[in-house]
Amino acid sequence: MSRDLASVPAGAGPTGPSAVALTPARIIAIAIAGLALVCVPYLLPNYYVSIATQVLIFAVLAMSIDILAGYTGRTPLGHGAIFGTATYVTIYWSTTLGGSPWTGMLIGVAAATTVAAIFALLAIRTSGVYFLLLTLALGMIVWGVCLRWTSVTGGENGIRGSVRPMFIATHSAFYYLVLAAVAAITFVMWRFVNSPFGLTLRGIKDSESRMRSLGYNVPLHLFIAFTVSGFFAGIAGAIYAMFNSFVSPSTVALTQSVAGLLMAITGGIGTLFGSFVGAAAIISLENFVSSYTERWLSILGLMFVLIMVFAPEGIVGRIRMILARSKG
Amino acid sequence: MTKQLILDNVTVQFGGLKAVDGVSTAIAMGERRAIIGPNGAGKTTLFNAITGVVMATAGKVVFEGEDVTRSPVHARAAKGMSRTFQITNLFPNLSVRDNMRLAIRGLSRAKFSLLGRPELTAADDAEVERALGLSRLVGRSDTLVKELSYGEQRQLEMAMALVARPRILLLDEPAAGLSPAERVIVADIIRSLPRDLTMIIIEHDMDLALGLVDWVTVLNNGHLLVEAAPADIRGNKAVQDVYLGKARRHA
Numbered sequence A: 001m002s003r004d005l006a007s008v009p010a011g012a013g014p015t016g017p018s019a020v021a022l023t024p025a026r027i028i029a030i031a032i033a034g035l036a037l038v039c040v041p042y043l044l045p046n047y048y049v050s051i052a053t054q055v056l057i058f059a060v061l062a063m064s065i066d067i068l069a070g071y072t073g074r075t076p077l078g079h080g081a082i083f084g085t086a087t088y089v090t091i092y093w094s095t096t097l098g099g100s101p102w103t104g105m106l107i108g109v110a111a112a113t114t115v116a117a118i119f120a121l122l123a124i125r126t127s128g129v130y131f132l133l134l135t136l137a138l139g140m141i142v143w144g145v146c147l148r149w150t151s152v153t154g155g156e157n158g159i160r161g162s163v164r165p166m167f168i169a170t171h172s173a174f175y176y177l178v179l180a181a182v183a184a185i186t187f188v189m190w191r192f193v194n195s196p197f198g199l200t201l202r203g204i205k206d207s208e209s210r211m212r213s214l215g216y217n218v219p220l221h222l223f224i225a226f227t228v229s230g231f232f233a234g235i236a237g238a239i240y241a242m243f244n245s246f247v248s249p250s251t252v253a254l255t256q257s258v259a260g261l262l263m264a265i266t267g268g269i270g271t272l273f274g275s276f277v278g279a280a281a282i283i284s285l286e287n288f289v290s291s292y293t294e295r296w297l298s299i300l301g302l303m304f305v306l307i308m309v310f311a312p313e314g315i316v317g318r319i320r321m322i323l324a325r326s327k328g
Numbered sequence B: 001m002t003k004q005l006i007l008d009n010v011t012v013q014f015g016g017l018k019a020v021d022g023v024s025t026a027i028a029m030g031e032r033r034a035i036i037g038p039n040g041a042g043k044t045t046l047f048n049a050i051t052g053v054v055m056a057t058a059g060k061v062v063f064e065g066e067d068v069t070r071s072p073v074h075a076r077a078a079k080g081m082s083r084t085f086q087i088t089n090l091f092p093n094l095s096v097r098d099n100m101r102l103a104i105r106g107l108s109r110a111k112f113s114l115l116g117r118p119e120l121t122a123a124d125d126a127e128v129e130r131a132l133g134l135s136r137l138v139g140r141s142d143t144l145v146k147e148l149s150y151g152e153q154r155q156l157e158m159a160m161a162l163v164a165r166p167r168i169l170l171l172d173e174p175a176a177g178l179s180p181a182e183r184v185i186v187a188d189i190i191r192s193l194p195r196d197l198t199m200i201i202i203e204h205d206m207d208l209a210l211g212l213v214d215w216v217t218v219l220n221n222g223h224l225l226v227e228a229a230p231a232d233i234r235g236n237k238a239v240q241d242v243y244l245g246k247a248r249r250h251a
């Protein structure tokens, strides 16, 4: 059996009204996860608090990718570039131009959303492997610009500069701010994928021709979905600017897009919340592997292949399948 | 009677093949029309040209006084054209409920609600329940479409085409592949359609088709062969030659 790598199978299982309903079991699960996240700075040393912060930021990037890959059935490989555009703009604004970091983040998100809208115009009429390759190429263009436009981007050296205001200077203070922001963003994204518009995306994934004959302008819906997805990737990138205080072409590089996609896939495409599990898995692995070898990229590639072959529905997707089966 | 749908010399060419070849006919408001003809006659392709799934390579499609020959599918749907597909075309990974939600929101602004609740309004919900009742699918809302029986999927095709209150309904072999009992259900659904709704049905089963319509168009090799009242179709020599004769030989 050949698996089309360009269209990742959803492991969401039954996604009727049950996907939206807040059952007691779900409320308890969310409460436990929330409590655990709140306790992180009390239980773990700073190094791990910083990793947890990074996981939260990249979970937003992975969820933004999941909006396209999991809900519309179009797998993007250029979201690292959209994410990194916001990082560049935020740091450039607050460091090189000396502006307020908050304004910088707003402009950064607006810039990322604009880049996403341009990507969308070019890519929405394609699907499958063409969509994958086209978004990859568009991401490469952004990367090339960041590398060559030295006067603004600092070229290979990137731009360094502290963006974070004093009141969130400590690891734990910043962690809590990010946690609150990511919780709010996640709630909005959850509403988005379960909204009437979100349902149209799942309809498009299943049958574009039926959607058209029901009166849906399919390219318009894909354009909106891509732009919204880029908006969220931009938010992740702007927060990342505060986290990292440094940006270079590697922030917008293909590896970033691949890592984000791999997080979404590892967690489970079409599950949204799986992105948190995926981000935790990939970032933990990266930190672990990096202390032993320089070959993180090869490991990332290997992970990609292993996941696609053995668990294409991802961790959360697999758990849902097992639960659905045990229920009969 | 005013003509709601006018086909003027409609032609659809695929490479060297004229699947539909210069078909002209007019369908009145509220009319029930059957399109029959042997396999490959161009019936589905004619539906595709009417609804915009393929563009007519020559000729004109005029719907309610407006030339829609070049309009995209979704724009024609917005004018009130609704159809079912010969090869079941549903959202298999979604529940019956979500399929119906997509069907009824296709022409409403609600489809652009980015953060709204997933549920339908009470009025839309009542419409959906009515359509599901008509299509014998009550109580199946939570079932994933891929888990429905083939017959139920065909019934859902009809329910989805009906629910948005179209101005014209095009049914492409709604009873194909169904058991006799399931055919009765489909015929019942069609009979219970509002009397003022225009309907065109492609159907292989002569008994089913002729009992439901006012007028019959016979296609053969992309050409319009005959148009006649149902009562005159069986006795028509040309129809017997190309259609009944063939059907009998194949049976």
Ligand SMILES: Nc1ncnc2c1ncn2[C@@H]1O[C@H](COP(=O)(O)OP(=O)(O)O)[C@@H](O)[C@H]1O
Pocket (backbone or CB within 6 Å): B014, B017, B019, B037, B038, B039, B040, B041, B042, B043, B044, B045, B046
């Ligand atoms: N998209 C297409 N491309 C090429 N040929 C097609 C296409 N669709 C239909 N045809 C051909 O057009 C002819 C009419 O097909 P169709 O309209 O499906 O017939 P019917 O519905 O009457 O059985 C057939 O010969 C079919 O092979």
Ligand SMILES: [Mg+2]
Pocket (backbone or CB within 6 Å): B043, B044, B045, B086
């Ligand atoms: Mg046909």
